[in-house]
Amino acid sequence: MKKALDCPYSMIDQEIICEHKTARVTPSDIKTVHNHDGYEIVLFLKGDVNIMIEPDIYQMKRGDMFLVSPLVFHGLDLEDISGYERIVINVQYETLKRLGDEDTDFSTIFRSSDSPNMNHVHIPNDKLQGFIEIADRLEAALNSDEFGHTILSRALLVEFLIMTNKFSTSSTHQKKKSLMPSVVSRIFDYIDSHIEENITIKDMSEALHYSSDHLSRVFSEATGDSLKHYISGKKIVLAQKLLLQNYPPYDVCFMAGYNNYSSFSRRFSQQIGMSPKQYQLANKEPSVMPDKIGAKLWA
Known part of the structure; x- marks a missing residue:
């Protein structure tokens, strides 16, 4: 991929x-x-x-x-x-x-x-x-x-x-079997559970009992994306949801697990094409998206 x-x-x-x-x-x-x-x-x-x-x-x-x-x-x-x-x-x-x-x-x-x-x-x-x-x-x-x-x-x-x-809604509907390797599923679960924290691959490797290199390799093979890039993308998605719920951009920075607003704003602008404040202003109406959407985000 x-x-x-x-x-x-x-x-x-x-x-x-x-x-x-x-x-x-x-x-x-x-x-x-x-x-x-x-x-x-x-x-x-x-x-x-x-x-x-x-x-x-x-x-x-x-x-x-x-x-x-x-x-x-x-x-x-x-x-x-x-x-x-x-x-x-x-x-x-x-x-x-x-x-x-x-x-x-x-x-x-x-x-x-x-x-x-x-x-x-x-x-x-x-x-x-x-x-x-x-x-x-x-x-x-x-x-x-x-x-x-x-x-x-x-x-x-x-x-x-x-x-x-x-x-x-048919009664004959059956869940389709996933081809995702189990270790990659565990990576997704870990990211979802710690998305509001400063996630590092080192901490993840210790929690999952695999080397950092192994986690990065199997994730990239399964998804086509680097683990570091994906974590960053997930945090920006969380920031989007929080901004759409009208949280102040400065607060959103720390709620999404960033320690520095300048770094957060720069990464947000790179991924979304506008600053956090501009994104919020472009979506002025409150509750543009319900909380349920992507409640457990992974595209």
């Missing part, structure tokens, strides 16, 4: 994005170990691909749909880059919220009893074409300028989500 980019966070700059991708993929096209400020749906159709959604790795099979919550790290590991076909839908947080009402919270489809980070749904082959047709119509509507295309796009997305929910 390719090493993560220095700036793994990306903003969804349109209310809804839908792409049915069938073109050949090159390694440089894949941005691994990243997260978004909105929701993502991946419907797998063809190829030899593993998907990583913190803290697990899954082998994708035709009809597998993964629904990823905001600010959750995820990425792809392509064993064969020649025949990867998938449908990818991205939805801004506020857009998904507006699509529902007091009786319908579409965000619940993006988490499960197994994970607050994501939901896995398998679409049977005899039902799959219906999802593909709706997604293709959604993509066409989003690229259209005809009268009513925006309303039609939202209606098609709602239909897609309602159909998905029927399979998500």
